[in-house]
Amino acid sequence: MTDDTxxxxxxxxxxxxxxxxxxxxVTRSAGTLDRRTIILxxxxxxxxxxxxxxxxxxxxxxxxxxxxxxxxSDSPYYDAVEESTVLDPRSVSDPNVELIVSETHVSVTDTPxxxxxxxxxxxxxxxxxxxxxxxxxxxxxxxxVVVNLQYRERGALVPPGSRVDDGGGSGGSTGGDATGADxxxxxxxxDTDGQAGGTSGSxxxxxxxxxxxxxxxxxxxxxxxxxxxxxxxxxxxSISPPFPFASLVLAFxxxxxxxxxxxxxxxxxxxxxxxxxxxxxxxxxxxxxxIVAGKTVPYLAGMVGLTVAxxxxxxxxxVSVAAVVPIGLLFLSATFVGAMFARSFKELTFVTVTISVFxxxxxxxxxxxxNVTPIALISPLTLVVRDLSGTAVSLGDFAFSxxxxxxxxxxLFLLGTGVYREEDMFTQRPVPLKFLxxxxxxxxRPRSVATLSALSIPFVFIAELLVIxxxxxLPVDLTIPLVLLAVAVVEELAKSLHVYAAFxxxxxxxxxxxxxxxxxxxxFGFFVGEKFTAIVQLVGLPSLTLGQAAxxxxxxxxxxxxxxxxxxxxLHAVTATVTALGATRGRSAYxxxxxxxxxxxxxxxxxxxxxxx
Amino acid sequence: xxxxxxxxxxxxxxxxxxxxxxxxxxxxxFGIVGPNGAGKTTTLKMLAGLVEPTDGTASVLGFDPExxxxxxxxGFLPEESPLYEDMTPRSYLxxxxxxxxxxREEGTKRTEAVLDRLDLEYRDRRLGDMSKGMKRKVAIxxxxxxxxxxxxxxxxxxxxxPLTTNVVLEFVRELRDExxxxxxxAHNLFHVESVCDRVVIMNRGEIIARGTIPxxxxxxxxxxxxxxxxxxxxxTNHHPATEPEGDxxxxxxxxxxxxxxxxEAAEAAGGSVADIRTDEPSLEDIFLQLARExxxxxxxxxxxxxx
Numbered sequence: 001m002t003d004d005t006x007x008x009x010x011x012x013x014x015x016x017x018x019x020x021x022x023x024x025x026v027t028r029s030a031g032t033l034d035r036r037t038i039i040l041x042x043x044x045x046x047x048x049x050x051x052x053x054x055x056x057x058x059x060x061x062x063x064x065x066x067x068x069x070x071x072x073s074d075s076p077y078y079d080a081v082e083e084s085t086v087l088d089p090r091s092v093s094d095p096n097v098e099l100i101v102s103e104t105h106v107s108v109t110d111t112p113x114x115x116x117x118x119x120x121x122x123x124x125x126x127x128x129x130x131x132x133x134x135x136x137x138x139x140x141x142x143x144x145v146v147v148n149l150q151y152r153e154r155g156a157l158v159p160p161g162s163r164v165d166d167g168g169g170s171g172g173s174t175g176g177d178a179t180g181a182d183x184x185x186x187x188x189x190x191d192t193d194g195q196a197g198g199t200s201g202s203x204x205x206x207x208x209x210x211x212x213x214x215x216x217x218x219x220x221x222x223x224x225x226x227x228x229x230x231x232x233x234x235x236x237x238s239i240s241p242p243f244p245f246a247s248l249v250l251a252f253x254x255x256x257x258x259x260x261x262x263x264x265x266x267x268x269x270x271x272x273x274x275x276x277x278x279x280x281x282x283x284x285x286x287x288x289x290x291i292v293a294g295k296t297v298p299y300l301a302g303m304v305g306l307t308v309a310x311x312x313x314x315x316x317x318x319v320s321v322a323a324v325v326p327i328g329l330l331f332l333s334a335t336f337v338g339a340m341f342a343r344s345f346k347e348l349t350f351v352t353v354t355i356s357v358f359x360x361x362x363x364x365x366x367x368x369x370x371n372v373t374p375i376a377l378i379s380p381l382t383l384v385v386r387d388l389s390g391t392a393v394s395l396g397d398f399a400f401s402x403x404x405x406x407x408x409x410x411x412l413f414l415l416g417t418g419v420y421r422e423e424d425m426f427t428q429r430p431v432p433l434k435f436l437x438x439x440x441x442x443x444x445r446p447r448s449v450a451t452l453s454a455l456s457i458p459f460v461f462i463a464e465l466l467v468i469x470x471x472x473x474l475p476v477d478l479t480i481p482l483v484l485l486a487v488a489v490v491e492e493l494a495k496s497l498h499v500y501a502a503f504x505x506x507x508x509x510x511x512x513x514x515x516x517x518x519x520x521x522x523x524f525g526f527f528v529g530e531k532f533t534a535i536v537q538l539v540g541l542p543s544l545t546l547g548q549a550a551x552x553x554x555x556x557x558x559x560x561x562x563x564x565x566x567x568x569x570x571l572h573a574v575t576a577t578v579t580a581l582g583a584t585r586g587r588s589a590y591x592x593x594x595x596x597x598x599x600x601x602x603x604x605x606x607x608x609x610x611x612x613x
Numbered sequence: 614x615x616x617x618x619x620x621x622x623x624x625x626x627x628x629x630x631x632x633x634x635x636x637x638x639x640x641x642x643f644g645i646v647g648p649n650g651a652g653k654t655t656t657l658k659m660l661a662g663l664v665e666p667t668d669g670t671a672s673v674l675g676f677d678p679e680x681x682x683x684x685x686x687x688g689f690l691p692e693e694s695p696l697y698e699d700m701t702p703r704s705y706l707x708x709x710x711x712x713x714x715x716x717r718e719e720g721t722k723r724t725e726a727v728l729d730r731l732d733l734e735y736r737d738r739r740l741g742d743m744s745k746g747m748k749r750k751v752a753i754x755x756x757x758x759x760x761x762x763x764x765x766x767x768x769x770x771x772x773x774x775p776l777t778t779n780v781v782l783e784f785v786r787e788l789r790d791e792x793x794x795x796x797x798x799a800h801n802l803f804h805v806e807s808v809c810d811r812v813v814i815m816n817r818g819e820i821i822a823r824g825t826i827p828x829x830x831x832x833x834x835x836x837x838x839x840x841x842x843x844x845x846x847x848x849t850n851h852h853p854a855t856e857p858e859g860d861x862x863x864x865x866x867x868x869x870x871x872x873x874x875x876x877e878a879a880e881a882a883g884g885s886v887a888d889i890r891t892d893e894p895s896l897e898d899i900f901l902q903l904a905r906e907x908x909x910x911x912x913x914x915x916x917x918x919x920x
Contacts, residue, residue, distance in 0.1 A: 017712070024708050028697060277695040280755070283661050284712045285681035422663040 017286040021294025029268060029298070041260060067117035070100040077101045080128035086120045247388040250314045251367060251381045254324045257306045259356045261328075262335040265299040266352045269339035273425050288420040292413065296332055303328035316384060319393050323383035326406040327363055331355065333412035340416045340425070341434040366469055375472065377401045378465040404465075407458035414455070418442050436501035443502045449518050450525030453576070456494035457529035463490045480609065488601035492594055495522045495572060496579035500590050503583045510584040519577025526576070527569045571604050614639045614763060614794045615660060620669035622655050629655040631818040632669065637796055637811075642789045644809035645798040646900065651815040653798035654692060657767050660796065661689045674763055685713060688756035690766040694748045698741030702733060702751045705740060706758050713759035720758070727754040731784070746777040753784065764788060766797035770804055782808050802896040814900055821903050826896060833903060834894035840864045840875045844884025861887055 065088035069081050072092055081089045081101070090097050098117035100107040106121070108114040133142040272278030272295075281291050307324045311317070338351030366379035370389075376382040380401045383393050418441030419425065419434065429437070442452055467486040471479045499518050508514045575597035582593020615637035622630040630652040637643040645653045658664040660671055662678035676683035697705060703724060710720030728736055731750045740748060749769075756764060769785065770778040785808050788795055799805050805812055806826055814822040814829070822829050830836075841861045847854040853871070855862035864875050876886045894902075 016714075020708075020711050024711075027704075028700060275695050276691065276693055277697060279663065279691050279695055280689070280709070281712075283663055283684060283687070283689045284709070285684040285714070286712065287681070421665075422658060423665070 014287070014290055017290040018294045018297060021281075021286070021291055022297040025268065025295050026298045029264065047256060067099065067113070067120055068094065068097040069117065069121060070094050070097040072102075075101060075103065077125065080125045081121070083128060084120070084124035087117075087124055247370075247385040248364075248367060250316070250388055251320075251384040252364060253310050253314065254307060254320070254381070254384065255327070255360050255363065257310075258303060258328055258331045259360065261299050261303055261306075262331050262352055262355065265296070265332055266335045266339040266342075266348050267345070268295060268299075269336055270342060270345060270348050273340075274345075276426050278425060279422060282422055282425075288417050292336070292417050292420055296336065296413075299332055300329065303332070315388065317387050319387040319398070320384045323380035323387070323398070323402060326402050326409060327359070327380055329409040330405050330412075331359055333409040333416070334359065337412050337416040337438070340419055340438070341431045343428050343431075347431075362466070373472075375465070375469050378404075378462070378469060380405055404458045404461045408462060411455045411458060415439065415442065436497075436504060439498040439501040440505040440507060443498060443507055446508070446514075446517055446521055449499055449502065450521040450528075452498045453495050453522045453525035454529030456498075456526070460490050460494045460530075481606075484605040484609065485598075485602055488598045488605060491526070491572075492575055492579060492597045492601055495526050495576040496583065496590070496594060496597070498522075499576070499580045500583040500587075503580075504587075512581065512584070515580040515584045516577055519580035520573045522576040522580065523569065523571075523573030526572045530568070530572075567604075567608075571601065575600050614674065615643075615796065616672045617656075617660070618670050620656065620659060620671055621667045622652075622659060622664060623667045628818050630659070630666075633813075633815075633820055635813050635820065635823060637794060639794050640789065640792050641810040642785060642795045642797070642808050644805040644812035645796065645815060646800065646802055646805045646812055646896070647798075647815035648800055648904070650817070651800075652818040653800075653815055654767055656815070657765050657796065657798055661687060661765050663689075685759065686762045688759065688761035688764040690752055690756045690764070690769055692767040692771055694745075694752040696740045696748055696751060698739065700740055701737045702728060702740065702743075702754070703736045705751065706755055709755050710758045715759060723758050723760065724754075727757050731780075746773055749773060749777065749781070753781065762794065764793055764795045764797075766795060768799055769797055770799070770801065778804070802900060806896045812896070814896075814903060816904050822899070829896070829899060830893060833899045835867060836894070837892040838866050838869070838872050839888075839890040839892060840866060840872050840886060841888040841890075842875065842879040842884055843887050844879055844882045846875065846878050846882060865892075 066086045068088045068090050070090050070092040071078050071081050073089075078089060081087045092100055092102070098109050098111075098114045099121055101121070106118065108118045136142040272281070278291075282288070286294075304321075304325055307321050307328065311320045311324075334355045335352055338355060339348055342348040342351050363379045363381045366376045367381040367385050369376040370382045370385040377397055377400050383398060383401050386393050386397075415438040419438045421441075424434070424437050424441070427434075439452065442448060464487055467483055467490075471482055471486075474482070499515075499522055502508055502518070503510055508518065578597045578600070579590065579593045582590040582596075615635075617633055617635050620630060620633040621628070633652075633656060645656060647653050655664060659666050660673055660678055662673075662680070662684060665679075671678055674683050674686050700708070706724040706727070707720055710723060711717070715723065731754050733747065733750050733754065735743065735747070740751060743751070753766075753769065756766070766785070770781045773781065782804060785795055785797065789808075789810075797805075797809075809826070811825050812823070812829065813820045822833055824832065840855075841858070841863050842855055843861060845855055845857065845862045846864065847856070847862070853864050853866060855864045855875075864871075866872060866875065872889060879886055
């Protein structure tokens with residue numbers, strides 16, 4: 001009871017300190033904003049809002065009324081033309097039209113524009129017809145299912161983990177067609193697909209379903225050619241399965257304010273380090289954690305507020321907000337660490353721009369493939385796209401997508417807070433050395449090595465998923481060895497860098513006995529942490545060949561590896577010990593040991609992959 | 614109030630503080646003196662809980678220096694005045710009062726009182742627009758806003774003009790008179806000599822002398838005597854000889870026996886001793902002497918350490 005009271009009062013004291021610092025941060029930051037900064041901020045908000053509202057109100061119609069079509073108002077085609085955003089219905093007598101539609105035939109001007117207008121007209125009519133069919137009470141009659149089985153040789157340029165979706169086979173195929181072409185795999189969602197008008201909803205489902213079966217649906221641009229070529233009018237609407245264009249643009253609106261918020265946040269953190277301003281906070285009766293939390297809360301609250309506002313404006317639900325907030329947290333945590341490492345505002349600018357570009361790319365690019373491959377789920381923005389396009393998001397998808405991002409953000413805050421102390425804040429050491437300082441700051445005893453190895457898992461996970469996302473388009477013969485090598489590099493670095501940092505900071509005696517102990521602990525911690533990556537299975541990623549290459553060799557529960565449960569533990573302990581032995585003898589020896597450990601890891605991975613067949 | 618045992622701090626291979634032992638009594642002004650790089654600032658920061666010792670222990674107000682409760686009763690003034698320049702003295706002090714859990718009304722009262730006491734007029738002007746002396750006063754005011762029992766001031770008069778320096782030193786004396794304990798460092802030994810009850814002299818991370826100023830003077834300084842005579846003794850065989858100074862003659866000697874010898878010689882020459890003055894060495898003289906005598910192997914030159 002007394003302990004509870006003590007804990008409660010300590011927590012209350014921390015909360016009060018955080019609230020005071022947060023309040024001070026808000027009032028002080030408001031005082032530092034000059035007119036130019038305010039104008040830039042307002043412009044940023046207006047741009048984000050404009051994009052969001054523009055997209056929300058009928059989509060981003062960059063191709064609105066692109067082609068002029070002469071069509072009589074009593075023509076049966078008039079409604080199809082009129083409803084299309086791309087086509088602009090005009091009088092038949094208008095001389096400036098690209099296309100004239102009569103009762104019996106269509107006249108096209110013999111120009112590329114005319115041909116594109118014709119394609120757009122065909123798409124519009126087809127879409128219109130499908131919409132009409134959807135209104136039919138007998139959907140089975142409206143959409144009879146036809147299954148064509150075609151046995152085709154696997155193309156040399158297409159990895160086994162992916163395939164070109166030959167969709168409906170007809171030009172300008174829609175979601176309904178694509179789902180049909182996927183056969184039974186996506187049938188359970190076919191009704192939903194159809195109701196979604198054959199746009200993104202169906203594709204998401206079919207993409208995920210395709211992943212369950214092994215192959216991944218590649219984006220199929222145009223009618224029949226797919227991503228590797230084909231017929232396209234250049235309109236986003238003609239991409240099949242269609243990119244969730246409007247949803248993507250809307251989702252991007254969430255990212256815009258973050259890039260501005262981190263500029264202010266990074267400056268605030270670095271400002272504490274310039275001229276030792278933060279020294280007086282450090283000597284106050286608050287902890288570094290209180291200070292960091294107090295300084296971060298206002299920016300996080302601002303991000304959450306903007307996220308909610310944008311979600312309300314564009315029709316996003318709680319899923320969108322819950323998916324975007326961890327991205328914001330990652331932006332802030334990466335900026336925090338960058339600002340703790342940067343030696344000047346010039347360096348900070350470089351850091352924040354790098355963070356902006358990398359994280360925006362990391363979150364946005366995978367979301368483009370929302371309807372194509374489950375790998376897209378490495379970005380929480382994919383959840384937003386799904387939410388906006390009305391596709392359900394399972395808890396597993398959510399955890400897979402958001403979990404690593406959230407954990408990575410928390411670990412970054414943990415590392416940065418470790419160097420939020422007088423001895424590290426005000427020194428002008430190079431960034432790599434500060435990184436080692438940050439790692440070392442979290443090591444107080446041997447078992448801390450195991451903890452840090454386990455905490456590296458979110459970064460390892462993200463890095464490995466990123467490798468898969470980047471490499472999956474290459475031929476599989478090339479991809480798998482590259483993935484195996486990349487995985488080995490990432491994991492060996494994750495297991496050894498903090499051990500090296502601890503030896504460099506003279507945290508432990510440089511003896512063989514100590515290095516054996518630390519190596520074993522690091523390997524064990526990594527093994528335990530790695531088990532959390534079993535979440536991968538929730539979305540079936542390991543069923544992909546590349547997923548197996550990346551995750552199976554480390555033993556995350558793939559059936560073939562069950563009998564070798566301890567093998568990954570032995571691997572991690574052995575390689576971590578090799579690098580720990582090298583780390584005791586300085587940088588060069590560590591580098592050599594790291595190469596040796598990577599070599600051992602790659603050989604192990606190859607053995608496991610070959611044993612899996 | 615403060616007990617320090619074998620306190621050490623090394624930055625990598627550089628030993629900034631090499632095994633300090635000292636204690637500070639309640640209500641005294643305790644000085645840590647030494648040249649730049651002597652380890653003064655590092656010692657003060659270890660006492661304030663800002664820097665973690667490599668070895669040894671320090672008890673401050675009965676707490677480990679990293680304990681928040683100790684910090685609540687501590688007023689720390691760093692060598693620089695790292696203020697938030699976009700704030701005003703008033704908002705700056707109120708924020709720190711708030712941070713130290715001082716009730717709002719009490720915080721406002723203390724803020725105004727301490728600004729009155731330091732005669733700071735421009736309370737709503739941006740700190741960035743203030744002179745160095747005014748900023749230093751604000752920094753000192755901040756160290757008092759939580760009504761601390763212990764004040765640790767690092768070079769409080771560093772870089773200030775003589776007038777402001779006197780204000781600061783006088784203020785330190787007032788704090789002592791109020792019963793506060795003050796530990797402060799300086800490399801200007803005159804400042805230390807004028808306000809400190811006890812001092813330690815540091816050089817290259819080591820304490821090379823300690824005690825009250827008279828104790829240190831007695832232990833390490835040499836008192837000299839200037840003996841003024843009415844006659845010249847330079848033509849006698851008596852040593853040391855006198856030098857003319859105005860209408861008198863003066864000899865400088867270390868021992869009272871020499872003074873007596875000069876008196877006898879002056880009387881023998883038909884004159885007398887007109888005056889005897891005692892020259893006591895300043896702390897600076899003692900420090901320079903000790904620094905010359907100190908071994909140079911204890912702490913390497915340069916490195917990352919603070920003064």
